[in-house]
Amino acid sequence: MPSNGSRRGPDAATFRRRRLAAALIVLVLVVALLGGIIAVVTAVSGSQAPGSAAEESPGGTGAASAPPEATATTGQPSSSSPTASPSASPSASPSATPTCDPSRVTVEAATDKAVYAPGEKPLLTLRVINGNPVPCEVNVGTSQMEFIITSGQDRVFSSKDCQVNPSDNKKRLVAGATDSANFPWNRNRSTPGCATVKTPPRPGYYRLETKLGDRTSGQTLFQLQ
Template sequence: MSTRRPTEAVRRRPSAAVYRRRRLVAVLIVLAIVIAVVLAIWQPWKGAAGGTGATPAPTGTTASISPTPSATTPAGEATTAPAADPAPSASGTDPAIPACTTSDISVLAVTDKDSYGAGEQPQLSISLSNTSSTPCLINVGTATQAFVITSGTDTWWRSTDCQSESSDQVVQLAAGQTVGSVTPLVWDRTRSSVDTCDSTSRPSAAAGYYHLQVSIGGIVGADTKMFELQ
């Protein structure tokens, strides 16, 4: 005989509609937590006002000069310097900052090696330093760069012979700052000529010693860099 009292309520399982509402509430709670975590990590508003970013380096078809903290010296040591600030536009140039002069700037020719084995192609760069005690403006764009390779009195290669594009990039160099090429310019070990830019049969350089002379912004490097082709 059953002992359940006649007045006792019969327990029933929740209906399907109740289950659906509960699941919907749970999903909404999880979604809100995920959104809050993503926003806390991403924070897209940071940097929109008053934020700082990396200064873009000049670009071009020759060796671009990097206004970045590091540049390679001929001795192969990393030179650290503050980043160069882009100069104001031509319409708003600050007259208080003068153009760099030959006495302000030291320009050096740089190669990645002193000696190259057969088939190795020299990588050519420029390093320039503001040796004055005040900032100055200089155009370091590819339009102002020139690389010349000679062997004795014979000029073997000029970067300007077959340069298809060029650009201007005026930057402000702080006192004592050194900057260098972003991407080295590669010499294919052939003789250049404005008449052979599309030729695939240029004369190849023989083994021996060569000199690299560079100029940038109208300032010629004081010394050449000697290297050997084996």
């Protein structure tokens, strides 16, 4: 029956060929897919490889560069520190040790009273003051002292005029110390060379000035009645 033979489906050989072709196509697709996955994984792994090596290997190249740098930085101050210390010490030593300044050793004049009754003898005082923060050696002997009394332009008296056997007396005055010397005045006049002056000072106002070497005090006012 020819009509029935024309309607039969593909034979077994054709069916096997079709299945083989389909399997090949699937195999090609699977291979291509696997190749793409492998390529992506390889690319991702390659990009992470340097970072992973640095993180997983503390002794690697990235971590090993830090210790030498830190060692060099630490070594610089320690090597420069001994050099700076000796150079600073000599320059600071002279200024750190104060010395006695002669200009800060001053002299003052004083009297024991402001007003003296008739016949009363004034007591004159010379004070030397060490205004330094350190001790000073000062000659406070009679060879350096002078008590001078004036009235206006009149030179009335000087302890140097009739001085006998002047002497030196060097003293070490501590910081801020004061040393005093007193001279009782007989209410008499004097002249250089200790010539006799019979006329006594008259009642009135007088000024006392004291000297110690090249140091001169201010003037102190007092009154004779």
